[in-house]
Amino acid sequence: MARAxxxxxxxxxxxxxxxxxxxxxxxxxxxxxxxSNNDINVLxxxxxxxxxxxxxxxxxxxxxxxxxxxxxxxxxxxxxxxxATLIKSFKCPMDSKTTKFKRYQEAARKDVExxxxxxxxxxxxxxxYARPYSTNKIKRIMLCCVxxxxxxxxxxxxxxxxxxxxxxxxxxxxxxxxxxRCSTQLRMYGELRDRIAHHQLRNALIEHVWNxxxxxx
Numbered sequence: 001m002a003r004a005x006x007x008x009x010x011x012x013x014x015x016x017x018x019x020x021x022x023x024x025x026x027x028x029x030x031x032x033x034x035x036s037n038n039d040i041n042v043l044x045x046x047x048x049x050x051x052x053x054x055x056x057x058x059x060x061x062x063x064x065x066x067x068x069x070x071x072x073x074x075x076x077x078x079x080x081x082x083x084a085t086l087i088k089s090f091k092c093p094m095d096s097k098t099t100k101f102k103r104y105q106e107a108a109r110k111d112v113e114x115x116x117x118x119x120x121x122x123x124x125x126x127x128x129y130a131r132p133y134s135t136n137k138i139k140r141i142m143l144c145c146v147x148x149x150x151x152x153x154x155x156x157x158x159x160x161x162x163x164x165x166x167x168x169x170x171x172x173x174x175x176x177x178x179x180x181r182c183s184t185q186l187r188m189y190g191e192l193r194d195r196i197a198h199h200q201l202r203n204a205l206i207e208h209v210w211n212x213x214x215x216x217x
Contacts, residue, residue, distance in 0.1 A: 022111040064205055
């Protein structure tokens with residue numbers, strides 16, 4: 001996860017918070033005025049984890065260093081909280097393992113910055129001053145550019161994971177009462193913000209990265 005700002009004449013006027021993968025595909029984007037919208041406030045407002053909180057997200061099962069996990073995760077910098085779905089690096093690594101993990105994690109996190117660069121390079125309107133536009137118009141412009149960007153990435157055959165429309169279409173969401181929905185959201189809220197799960201996954205990733213050869217990326 002990372003953020004970029006649209007320049008105005010006297011400072012940034014709009015902020016883009018996004019999740020992107022190394023194929024340059026932008027999975028999620030949030031737009032809003034800068035200022036009070038720091039990373040933590042944006043994280044609390046964006047709908048990135050809404051499906052997860054409502055227990056509607058596709059099942060993600062994977063193994064790291066012999067341990068099983070059931071939630072996907074995003075790479076994030078140090079300002080983000082220690083959630084089960086966010087994996088941070090180390091500000092001051094204390095040994096060789098954490099130093100290597102910090103190097104790999106920060107290198108992989110640059111993929112989203114590369115996606116920002118490609119997005120800005122493709123669409124000249126993003127580089128222009130935003131002051132003449134309203135906030136809603138800027139949001140529509142940015143959203144349009146993100147959609148077109150993803151269409152180009154898909155057309156070039158660079159997308160890592162193909163979108164399976166049949167899988168989504170055949171997904172039947174469970175019918176829950178109001179009490180069941182509240183109970184589910186509270187349970188998933190606790191799982192999402194589970195610091196123990198965060199450190200368990202990060203420790204497993206540290207061991208995994210440590211066992212990789214130096215030219216393993």
